[in-house]
Amino acid sequence: MSENSSLFSADLAGVVVGETAISDVQGDSGLLSYRGIDINDLIGTPFLHVAWLVIFGDWPTEAEKRNLRTFMCDHARLTHPEQDLLGHVPRDLHPMLMLQGVVPLLQMPEEETLGKGLDAEHGLFIAAKISALIAAHYRLSQNKVILHPTAGKLRHDNFLTMFHGKAPSREQVRMLDAAQILQMEHSFNAGTFAGRVCASTLAPVQSSISASIGTLFGRLHGGADQAALEMAMEIGSPEKAEAYVQECLANKVKIMGMGHREYRTVDPRAKILKPMAMELCTDPESKNLLDTLVAVEAACQKEFGSRGKEIWANVEFYKGAVFHSLGIPTHYFTAMFAMARVFGYVAHFLEFRQDNCLIRPRAAYTGKPTAARDQSAA
Template sequence: MNQQMTMESFDLAGVIVGETAISDVDGEAGRLSYRGVDIVDLVERPFAEVAWLVLFGERPDSAQQQQLTRFLCAHAELDQRERALLAELPSGLHPMLVLQGLVPLIELPTEQSLGLGLDAEHGLALAGKLSGLIAAYYRREQGLEPAANTSDTDFHYNFLSLFHGEAPDADAVRMLDAAQILQMEHSFNAGTFAGRVCASTLAPIQSSISASIGTLYGRLHGGADQAALEMAQAIGHPEQAAEYVHRCLADKVKIMGMGHREYRTVDPRAKLLKPMAMQLCREPQSRQLLETLVAVEAACQAEFAERGKEIWANVEFYKGAVFHSLGIPSHFFTAMFAMARVYGYIAHFLEFSRDSRLIRPRARYNPNLD
């Protein structure tokens, strides 16, 4: 057996490695649901409502939503120790390495304040802290001090204020809510599974989240959003998309953000995000990037149709245009993904920890791989 055959035979594609009630990815039908509720019915709901549903399996009442939002906003603000940790980091680190490295160093609450269990509250404290770390690290790149909280009633309003140092408009908050809901959870993806493997050793939740974030960083996972937008920037104009796609396919170069391993039809998240982006990305540069991405998808579909195949953009493909329109640089896109997916990571940690067993697969020894 050669190396290529071995890699293809043991990539776990289609192998059931556990059970979950958190989300269901129906790749054949192109559907995604959280706790049995279709993502179509959740994308315009309040962010805190969807986060609570993913975490605890039920819709919260208004008091619980407010309580969760206040908790997340409170933990978004960095204390002096956390600011000092951030200041000591080498310049030029990718934001994902910053998050992966700092998550285990955050001091967590020693007592419950929400009555949700200490693991859940530790996870939520880290979820809030991710937003503060992302915003403060961006401002450090700009030579600015971290901003102070401006809200305890709207998590993403507060985040965008921390990030830019000024209040966002309502459309920006609505677009960020939708994008983050769409990427909050996705069953046993690579990052989530890495976190479950870590949790199976009885490591604490901060180690599990850090492992998940490190896995999400990869270009074949969360990093596709950054790669897709930077591709559009390199192409320059929609009119040049067809030539670019033809050249990539001829040279067998992967076009990041096109196709999804799980979906045999259109990614339901991209189906929802694309029209939102078309409606709300009005700033000229963001609009041109979005139109370039649309042209790339159309060119890919035309090329694949000639081969008797179909291909569709996934959620990472159009998400970059949304984040660009919000004034978020491309090297922060995957950190924004982590800021949303962390609720899925917490939910899986809590679910798995109720009846955990060490995940210890076997390997077939093959001396011919060298």
């Protein structure tokens, strides 16, 4: 260990690396707000209106609402070249790897139509394409034809129809709207920070979003949603949850979806999502998975409580149960996360570019001492 080792934080925990006006994560009190509005007060608001608020800082006008809805629907229709591009992607490739690779290859619009600048236009264009790419990639993996959005439909109504080939219920659209609003933005999380580092080099927005998507894929970040539900599937039933938790703790195995780096109390998003999951997961398979997750959380709280500690489920823990009840396969969960979080990525890209500076930290060198040069040979 070097003599400078006490001067750095390997995980940057608690280190302030910048300023943002986009979202506020108050970990000690378990609060989250977007642009000064508590997350609880945003549930029930149209998804795209919240996306506009997150990106631009104000609610859209009536004209902006119409233009945004038309823009997102138009660009959620994959062009023939985009379909050909996606057709060359292996059908069994994880959708997160598909998104990370395809996003930088999209042909960006050359003119702006929303009056918010070309970077914002490109960011929203990518956000529209991501929903289409996820649905189309799934359809191709099932040897089914790619479907296109219908003008006038809500964003998630269109998405679920394009994904499954049949119209969802109003309740399913409401649930997906809420889940996606909850995970739209979360300050300087790992994926967002990776995008800001990329943006700091003056790379284009598609490169920044691709970097963020690649970071989100990790099991310790966005991939926890897939891992948590697959854990419930592996456990099998609520009665086996306590033994599973005890075994994990005995072997120092991380229980995916439990605990959060920022929150010292209940994750405010999980507080909203858990009762929603209980309301939506009514079929026998979904209910058993949800009951198993609830039992895992209870067992974790019991075990940690006996050691004088508290632990709570985070948003990824119960989100998987909601997605499963909507018919989304587990390996698409994190792509669904990216479909929402991309609006946060765009917001941070635009914010950072207002006062861009290259992010270039120093490292404490711990290798062999540099050998002295032999001056006599000169």
